[in-house]
Amino acid sequence: MSRPLPFTDANRKQVASLFRQALRTAFDHTLKFDAYRAETLKIRAQFEANKHISNPEELEAVIRKTKEKLAEWKHPDPYIPPCRPGGTKYERNIPPPNEEVVPGNW
Known part of the structure; x- marks a missing residue:
């Protein structure tokens, strides 16, 4: 496996992806905004503390x-927005099909 070089675009994207995953994981565990905001500040501080690494x-x-x-912290039942696939409202009110529902000539 190749080692990541500091300050490359690939490394920046990987760190940004990890930061977003951390924020989503925090949101899955704390659905109340004030608690979530406190967690995001802690996560940001942890990422900022490692910003200087060049080795x-x-x-x-x-x-x-x-x-x-x-x-380790991955939530077993993550939050899914209601209208997204897997959400509680996904395809709830889909339009009826145009073709006959029951085949045959009744």
């Missing part, structure tokens, strides 16, 4: 540790 080995270790932490 590729240290960077790889931090990314691996972050992935492990996200896997």
